[in-house]
Amino acid sequence: MDQPDGKYSIVVEHLVKKFGSFTAVNDVSFKVKEGEIFGLLGPNGAGKTTTISILSTIVNLTSGKASIYGRDVVHEKDAVRNLIGIVFQDPSLDDELTGRENLDIHARLYGVKGKAKLEAIDRVLKLVELDDKANIQVRAYSGGMKRRLEIARGFIHDPKVLFLDEPTIGLDPQTRRKIWDYILHLNEREKVTIILTTHYMEEADELCDRIAIIDHGKIIKVDTSEKLKDSLGGDVIKIGTNKPKELVALVKKKKIAVSAMEHDGTVEITAKDGSKALPRIIEFAKGAKIDIEYSTLKRPTLEDVFISLTGKEIRDEQASGADQMKQKWRARGR
Amino acid sequence: MATTIDTIYTIWLREIKRFLKSKSRILGTGGQPLIWLAIVGVGFGSAIGVLAGGVSYITFMAPGIIGMTILFSSIFAGINVIYDKQFGFMKEILVAPVSRVGIVLGKIAGSATVSLISAITVLVIVILVGIIPVSSLTVAGLIEAVVFMVLTAAIFVSVGLVIATSINNMEGFQVIINFFILPLFFLSGALFPLTDAPLWMKAVSAVDPLRYGVDGMRGALIGTAAASYPLALDFVIILGVAVVLIAVADFAFRRMQAK
Ligand SMILES: Nc1ncnc2c1ncn2[C@@H]1O[C@H](COP(=O)(O)OP(=O)(O)OP(=O)(O)O)[C@@H](O)[C@H]1O
Numbered sequence: 001m002d003q004p005d006g007k008y009s010i011v012v013e014h015l016v017k018k019f020g021s022f023t024a025v026n027d028v029s030f031k032v033k034e035g036e037i038f039g040l041l042g043p044n045g046a047g048k049t050t051t052i053s054i055l056s057t058i059v060n061l062t063s064g065k066a067s068i069y070g071r072d073v074v075h076e077k078d079a080v081r082n083l084i085g086i087v088f089q090d091p092s093l094d095d096e097l098t099g100r101e102n103l104d105i106h107a108r109l110y111g112v113k114g115k116a117k118l119e120a121i122d123r124v125l126k127l128v129e130l131d132d133k134a135n136i137q138v139r140a141y142s143g144g145m146k147r148r149l150e151i152a153r154g155f156i157h158d159p160k161v162l163f164l165d166e167p168t169i170g171l172d173p174q175t176r177r178k179i180w181d182y183i184l185h186l187n188e189r190e191k192v193t194i195i196l197t198t199h200y201m202e203e204a205d206e207l208c209d210r211i212a213i214i215d216h217g218k219i220i221k222v223d224t225s226e227k228l229k230d231s232l233g234g235d236v237i238k239i240g241t242n243k244p245k246e247l248v249a250l251v252k253k254k255k256i257a258v259s260a261m262e263h264d265g266t267v268e269i270t271a272k273d274g275s276k277a278l279p280r281i282i283e284f285a286k287g288a289k290i291d292i293e294y295s296t297l298k299r300p301t302l303e304d305v306f307i308s309l310t311g312k313e314i315r316d317e318q319a320s321g322a323d324q325m326k327q328k329w330r331a332r333g334r
Numbered sequence: 335m336a337t338t339i340d341t342i343y344t345i346w347l348r349e350i351k352r353f354l355k356s357k358s359r360i361l362g363t364g365g366q367p368l369i370w371l372a373i374v375g376v377g378f379g380s381a382i383g384v385l386a387g388g389v390s391y392i393t394f395m396a397p398g399i400i401g402m403t404i405l406f407s408s409i410f411a412g413i414n415v416i417y418d419k420q421f422g423f424m425k426e427i428l429v430a431p432v433s434r435v436g437i438v439l440g441k442i443a444g445s446a447t448v449s450l451i452s453a454i455t456v457l458v459i460v461i462l463v464g465i466i467p468v469s470s471l472t473v474a475g476l477i478e479a480v481v482f483m484v485l486t487a488a489i490f491v492s493v494g495l496v497i498a499t500s501i502n503n504m505e506g507f508q509v510i511i512n513f514f515i516l517p518l519f520f521l522s523g524a525l526f527p528l529t530d531a532p533l534w535m536k537a538v539s540a541v542d543p544l545r546y547g548v549d550g551m552r553g554a555l556i557g558t559a560a561a562s563y564p565l566a567l568d569f570v571i572i573l574g575v576a577v578v579l580i581a582v583a584d585f586a587f588r589r590m591q592a593k
């Protein structure tokens with residue numbers, strides 16, 4: 001009964017969640033492999049937290065099916081709860097208590113007792129480097145320390161699956177990098193399957209084995225970061241020249257690129273292997289007496305992928321406004 | 335997995351730790367009743383004098399003030415639930431693989447313990463300064479009084495929890511509680527005997543659970559002459575109400591979706 005679905009630790013099929021008439025999660029299906037770091041990447045309001053909340057038994061689904069290691073999130077709530085750890089998007093610590101007391105309560109709730117409990121607490125405190133701050137009230141922690149404590153708490157009971165809902169939102173770059181290190185460590189050393197949500201491209205890129213791009217409650221595409229980027233056809237080369245039309249014609253004639261076009265006086269070329277294509281283009285241009293003023297080569301980012309799939313940037317005006325609001329709320333709560 | 339007893343103990347432990355860390359709560363719950371005794375007890379006492387049965391007013395009122403201590407501190411235990419919802423800790427509890435009834439019973443046990451600590455503090459002070467004469471105390475009476483305190487606390491903690499599960503902000507909770515708390519208090523017979531009260535008031539006070547809690551404590555601490563009902567009747571009623579309200583709190587808690 002441990003692994004009825006072979007190598008999958010999470011299986012989600014046609015998941016729907018409605019709040020009244022509003023559909024927050026709209027027919028979402030995906031499978032997460034055992035030991036994988038799986039990312040849900042999408043803008044504010046995409047339905048990431050709602051999906052995580054359903055998988056972690058906190059919110060009831062409207063229709064569809066979801067299971068963790070074969071245990072149904074609706075009908076086998078306790079079994080699922082026993083298998084998972086979660087770091088919520090919003091703060092969830094008792095800040096009147098100390099860091100150690102927060103971990104102690106958590107361990108007790110998960111049936112970790114006695115010596116095993118004390119060892120587990122020391123182990124996680126050390127990993128997130130809070131051992132020297134363990135006995136002060138959480139109220140006096142910085143935002144980053146609180147987040148680290150929450151991550152420590154999330155895996156104190158050795159969960160098989162760890163949910164991280166925007167683990168680094170509102171944190172400075174150094175703290176963010178540190179948290180990424182803990183996440184990678186947990187995944188490699190403790191073999192925890194991790195499902196994380198984010199709307200930071202770098203975070204998805206850095207951490208996730210596979211990324212699901214989600215928008216308006218729908219999963220648009222699931223793949224590795226590399227393959228998602230490759231799906232755009234290749235690298236983007238921009239060339240400034242005195243004869244853009246001639247250059248476009250030349251590139252097309254020589255079949256160096258997937259596509260080439262003129263855009264505001266510069267030539268934009270998409271090529272499979274940009275770093276090899278660029279010198280060849282420059283050489284051909286020389287031979288054809290076309291002057292090249294400058295050139296840039298860019299590997300497409302997840303942002304480019306997102307734009308091509310949804311027709312908008314992940315962080316539009318509205319979203320970053322909401323993000324700021326959320327950070328303010330966070331600062332207040334923390 | 336944690337057993338239900340583990341869960342109750344864990345939730346209880348957290349409430350106690352939080353209480354011990356909050357000095358204002360400790361001072362507030364103990365201080366307010368003493369101010370009531372000093373001002374209302376002495377003030378009315380000098381105007382009213384000795385009541386039927388030869389009991390002085392301030393002595394009559396002392397169990398009422400203990401009842402008040404329990405009422406106020408218990409019902410505001412609901413604030414903790416709202417706090418937990420607002421500050422996210424509720425999710426941490428709800429996502430744990432523990433029985434829901436364990437969570438509710440732990441909350442009730444924790445908050446009731448805190449109320450009980452305040453109530454016993456007031457009782458000790460009242461005995462020490464001689465408001466309740468040592469001559470009227472018996473060991474059995476003290477034990478009975480504590481039983482009434484525990485059940486009364488369980489009742490009003492449950493009421494606080496039920497209200498808190500359906501309300502998401504402190505202000506809303508305060509408004510509702512303030513609306514109920516004074517009638518509950520004044521109609522309980524804590525401050526004045528209801529023997530000569532008009533019929534409507536007697537009728538309303540008959541459905542006030544605090545009435546039986548205070549009456550039981552009065553009978554146990556001062557003597558049955560000062561009480562309106564037999565101790566056994568007070569006990570059966572208060573126990574029944576406590577059981578029903580704990581069940582209601584359990585139901586309300588299950589229905590609540592974590593915010
Ligand atoms: N309890 C609720 N009642 C009504 N609508 C809700 C509720 N929870 C979420 N929603 C709505 O569902 C949609 C998805 O919300 P969700 O929190 O899952 O988004 P998200 O992808 O996590 O966004 P963010 O990046 O802002 O955290 C939003 O439009 C939100 O307003």
Ligand SMILES: [Mg+2]
Binds near residue numbers: 089
């Ligand atoms: Mg979210």
